[in-house]
Amino acid sequence: IFMLSMSIVQSQTVYDESKVPNFKVPDALLTFKGKKINSVKKWEKVRRPELLHYFKNKVYGRIPKTLEIDSYTVLEEDSNALNGKAKRKQIALSFKHNNKSLSFTILLYLPKEEQNPPLFLGYNFYGNHTITNDEAVLISTAWTRNNESFGIKNNSLDEASRGKRTHRWAIEKILKAGYGLATIYYGEVDPDTNDFSDGIHSLLYNKNQTQPKPDEWGSIAAWSWGMSRALDYFEKDKDVNANKVIAFGHSRLGKTSLWAGATDQRFAGVISNNSGCGGAALSKRKFGETIEKINHSFPHWFCDNFKQFNNNEEALVVDQHQLLSLIAPRPLYVASAEEDQWADPKGEFLSAYYASPVWDLYNKQGIEHMQMPKVNEPIHSTVSYHIRSGKHDVTDYDWENYIKWADTFVK
């Protein structure tokens, strides 16, 4: 009985730097067998594949089968949207397998003056219609978490929530800078509940399978998969530049943008906004949210194998900086918020720092110094980092910096 109660009680959350355990940061440039990697060639042939394989099998889960877009439909389009500032398109991508189907809708805004602009692609938490007051944006019929302040009841969306999340999406700034913005409601790809009977997973089960195997994809991998399928669509859409698509995401969706960038090298750049545990933050620091805590609250986000590391970070032969390193040599932006200690800003910064030797291999500039920058003093290089004042959120300040970085390193 004692043992049982021990395992249900979770460890206390650490917010004190002096309680961070001593640990060895696994070297991004040393293979699991202890061989030093000193060339791009060896990195790409040996080390990158073994790291990717480990993250697939032990952390996010591998995708059981390839599934391509069955068909897509432009549901709506308007070349005079947002008071004539943008072109708007809404495109549904449909997938079919095992007599099941799924579709999700991309909301796309493009700057009017630009031909083939680069674009930011990122999921939203409560439906495409929440990111703007634009009345033409279609309302999703997918399951949604209730939210009293947004007027979301009965797990379904309606007009009440239109425009409730505009502050997180600096649409005007993005368009003005010459970028497009594409967003998708993440719940259309896989509802964010611990239930594997729905969402994209269910299309790819073998006969009699009802949930992913221990090394098969959780929800984060499913959402990342959706970002790649959106990119497949962009490759067919002459209005956008598919070679310049930046994967963006906040929080759980920042974990998602990182994994999308790691698994799909077509993404031209990656932004992790306050992604925290299982995203940019180092797991072995056990600061703020830990593997045990995240797997307890969100058992469906990672693959089942990841649970082996609950309160057992020592057994992990990788850490999250090696996830970041899989994005090299492409531009990466890791951002934290001062009051977001749950996501461990220092662990996010150190992760960008420890990943940087891989960018060095390519003669690209990573984070050179181990000293964390001051609040609101961004470091801009191919690997960029900032910690802004304020809480867990996406602000105009974040977007202004992402645009600056993208202007220099992606555009």
Ligand code: GCU
């Ligand atoms: C929770 C969770 C985090 C996650 C966040 C979010 O706080 O513990 O890991 O990043 O939700 O997605 O907003």
